[in-house]
Amino acid sequence: MSQPSPEVYEEGRGMDAHNQVMRELRAEKGSKQYDPEEPTRVWIDEDNTPDGVVQSLTIILNTGGCRWARAGGCTMCGYVAESVEGGSVGVDALMSQIDSCLEHEAEEADEESPLVKIYTSGSFLDEREVEAEARRRIAETFADRKRIVVESLPDFVQADRVSDFVDVGLETDVAVGLETATDRVRHDCVNKYFDFADFEAAAAEAESVGAGIKAYLLMKPPFLAESEAIEDMKASVRRCADVDGCHTVSMNPTNVQRYTMVDDLHFRGGYRPPWLWSVAEVLEDTADVDCIVVSDPVGHGSDRGPHNCGECDDKVQLAIKDFDKRQDPSVFSEVTCECEHTWDAVVERETTYNLPLAE
Numbered sequence: 164m165s166q167p168s169p170e171v172y173e174e175g176r177g178m179d180a181h182n183q184v185m186r187e188l189r190a191e192k193g194s195k196q197y198d199p200e201e202p203t204r205v206w207i208d209e210d211n212t213p214d215g216v217v218q219s220l221t222i223i224l225n226t227g228g229c230r231w232a233r234a235g236g237c238t239m240c241g242y243v244a245e246s247v248e249g250g251s252v253g254v255d256a257l258m259s260q261i262d263s264c265l266e267h268e269a270e271e272a273d274e275e276s277p278l279v280k281i282y283t284s285g286s287f288l289d290e291r292e293v294e295a296e297a298r299r300r301i302a303e304t305f306a307d308r309k310r311i312v313v314e315s316l317p318d319f320v321q322a323d324r325v326s327d328f329v330d331v332g333l334e335t336d337v338a339v340g341l342e343t344a345t346d347r348v349r350h351d352c353v354n355k356y357f358d359f360a361d362f363e364a365a366a367a368e369a370e371s372v373g374a375g376i377k378a379y380l381l382m383k384p385p386f387l388a389e390s391e392a393i394e395d396m397k398a399s400v401r402r403c404a405d406v407d408g409c410h411t412v413s414m415n416p417t418n419v420q421r422y423t424m425v426d427d428l429h430f431r432g433g434y435r436p437p438w439l440w441s442v443a444e445v446l447e448d449t450a451d452v453d454c455i456v457v458s459d460p461v462g463h464g465s466d467r468g469p470h471n472c473g474e475c476d477d478k479v480q481l482a483i484k485d486f487d488k489r490q491d492p493s494v495f496s497e498v499t500c501e502c503e504h505t506w507d508a509v510v511e512r513e514t515t516y517n518l519p520l521a522e
């Protein structure tokens with residue numbers, strides 16, 4: 164099997180400079196090894212789905228990692244630092260990971276989760292990460308659940324791969340890390356190589372076998388001012404909601420992960436994660452779209468995560484979690500804080516040549 168090389172991905176895409184920086188940063192991570200028999204993470208949660216709010220089992224499978232990340236990859240993504248060194252994980256090892264996830268679920272939850280979500284820090288539908296046999300065995304394992312979500316870049320969303328899940332009777336969704344509907348922001352700020360048209364094509368492919376799409380958006384990649392980040396997300400939520408088959412949008416603020424360009428900028432005072440007020444603003448503004456819109460701010464209230472002033476972060480986070488379940492924008496009118504004035508000033512005055520304007 165041919166090895167992916169950075170050149171393959173960079174060719175004609177004008178991404179050499181970003182990838183060069185990302186490769187240098189990733190090289191700093193050292194050589195911590197991860198056990199191919201254990202998942203990267205597993206947890207039980209609740210999710211808002213087209214069938215209502217249900218218990219979910221979320222699995223981050225430990226695969227060989229994302230091919231694009233090995234070429235350099237996205238400016239904010241530190242997941243590659245967690246995957247198995249050097250490459251691929253066999254079918255048996257992947258099934259051992261699934262077994263330990265099932266044990267975790269049996270210990271932590273009273274009942275089996277109707278919803279199972281599988282991420283790989285890459286693409287579950289990339290057969291160089293998860294072989295067809297493992298994909299089919301995983302589909303069989305969860306055939307008695309109601310719904311499954313598998314993560315993939317648009318390139319690998321092919322009808323026959325998706326139908327492995329549909330055919331065992333699962334409501335199936337493909338989660339795509341679109342990040343933004345604006346091609347220029349996706350290319351220049353995120354360093355992600357595909358276009359919105361590729362996302363639309365992947366949605367059509369999934370829909371052709373009766374599967375849906377869940378779009379993941381990223382609020383405030385580097386090089387955008389707060390107001391630009393807000394506008395980019397409002398437009399992106401609306402454009403995603405208009406795509407046939409896209410029934411859910413998960414709009415998530417950037418957090419600062421190690422060994423990334425965002426980390427490098429943050430360390431030098433050139434990047435601030437978005438305000439939680441900005442997340443609330445987008446959710447409130449787009450509440451009228453015909454689509455479930457949720458957000459799960461990771462590391463809220465901390466310097467490296469989305470944050471406000473320190474006093475109100477927990478309150479705003481709680482309102483966001485409440486919105487996720489009920490989709491009722493009035494939850495945001497119940498939270499206020501002095502720091503909204505600072506946020507207002509930042510939104511009005513921060514530009515790409517003076518950011519960040521406030522801590």
Ligand code: SF4
Pocket residue numbers: 229230231232235236237240241242243284285316340355
């Ligand atoms: S965000 Fe996704 S595509 Fe980008 S480097 Fe990370 S895992 Fe790969």
Ligand SMILES: [Zn+2]
Pocket residue numbers: 471472473474475476500501502503
């Ligand atoms: Zn505040």
